[in-house]
Amino acid sequence: MSxxxxxxxxxxxxxxxxxxTAARQLARQGVDVLVLDxxxxxxFRIGESFLPRTSKQLEALGLGSKLEQIEYMPKLGVEFVFGHGGEPPKDFWFRDAFGGAKQPTFNIERAPFDRMLLRAAGESGATVRxxxxxxxINRLEDGDVEVEVDGExxxxxxxxxxxxxxTVVGRHLGLRRVLPDLRKIAYYAHYRGVQRRDGEEAGSPTIVMCREGWFWIIPIDRERTSIGLVMSQEDARAAGRPAGEMLRWGIARCPVMRQRCQDCEPTDVAGIAADYSYRCRPYAGPGYFLVGDAATFVDPVFSxxxxxxxxxxEHAAKCTVALLRERADAKKTRREYIRFVESSSTMLFRIVRGFYKHSFREVLMQAQGPFSVHGALIALLAGDVFPRPALALQWRVRLFEFFVRFHERFPFVPRRANFSLLESD
Ligand SMILES: Cc1cc2nc3c(=O)[nH]c(=O)nc-3n(C[C@H](O)[C@H](O)[C@H](O)COP(=O)(O)OP(=O)(O)OC[C@H]3O[C@@H](n4cnc5c(N)ncnc54)[C@H](O)[C@@H]3O)c2cc1C
Structure with a gap:
């Protein structure tokens, strides 16, 4: 080794x-940063639907005009529907968020979006390889790290x-822990000709719920729609189909999916993602910060x-600048970063877990309740969680969870038929 x-x-x-994002923010503050990809x-990346908070961040990062050069579908809300189709779907709009309307956001093909961000990092002065x-990783200490890249x-x-x-650092340090209750598998593909909704609903992703999990339908541009099926690994095994056939199998068995996909044709994009809920804690340590999926990833139901x-x-870049330029205390800075990641994500992860219970879905589909509990959920799912969710949101979500538990014993909203892919004809 040289x-x-x-x-x-x-x-x-x-x-x-x-x-x-980290590289762009560092470079903009004069840090000599190298990105290796x-x-x-x-x-290609799956994951084409964004939150209002991301639109706001992109504007703050000065990337609004670059985004306009890529085709996208405006997203003003999200539609939820039970897979049997026996009850009307419900739309949840970002404008109905507790605390005030949230701005619209968008769905977009990831390849050009991610390239735009990486180029922007380069234009800000980051070196991109x-x-x-x-x-x-050869060394990982404050002020001294060393990595090996193709013999260098x-x-x-x-x-x-x-x-x-x-999770390069997570694996190197043995930090990666899979969340056993969220062991899911996702089968996905892009299609043309999927039925579209009209007007301002045209860009709303649809979440189609079934006992085994859920489907997503995300319009990503005028023609193409991203479709996926997320199931527990046990249910996927019980279906007994080859992996390459699972999505088609699920669509064919689900009345709502069957109807929306009746005229669709697959493109050449199709894939599978498994075992994708995990955490790598601590999210920062001597010499390193973990960001994005390298830190943690939990089920994508709420995008x-x-x-x-x-x-x-963005926060990791701020912390790194503090360490490099302001001689900030390393332990304190790390603690603060870890708190930022934990407190912004914990409430979201609770809601994700809740979503897998039918009783949660029943109360959700009621779409209204006392104390604006649904509006609070919308605000959180618009990304109102940084640096941590406001107390007014936190207690409303806990109240929503209480309603769900109460409803399990003493139903106070209509019971709704569950729909099972495995049991459907
Ligand atoms: C089924 C599914 C659906 C999803 N849906 C959504 C959604 O609708 N909305 C949403 O916001 N998110 C969604 N996500 C999640 C989203 O795609 C990720 O959270 C997002 O891509 C994370 O960005 P990142 O920059 O952390 O990682 P990535 O986008 O994965 O980028 C990591 C980069 O690191 C590079 N890399 C990896 N290893 C090395 C190495 N050893 N050396 C150098 N480079 C390396 C890779 O080439 C890659 O370019 C979904 C995820 C899944 C699995």
């Missing part, structure tokens, strides 16, 4: 939304791991991944 060829102040592993952009895979050693003072589900990743990345 000696260190280059020394930078910060190395960022991964040039996805989290890595690109094993892929060459544009590269694509096709550069970090193979090993690179040194820096700090490392930001934004390697997504590869929170990119929002959490980009916001954490």
């Amino acid at each position: 000696g260190p060829a280059h020394t930078h102040e910060v190395v960022v592993i991964g040039g996805g939304p989290a890595g690109a 094993k892929a060459t952009h544009p590269r 694509e096709g550069a895979s970090v193979r090993r 050693s690179l040194r820096a003072k700090y490392l930001i791991d934004a390697s997504g589900q590869a 929170t991944g990119v929002c959490l990743g980009m916001m954490a990345a």
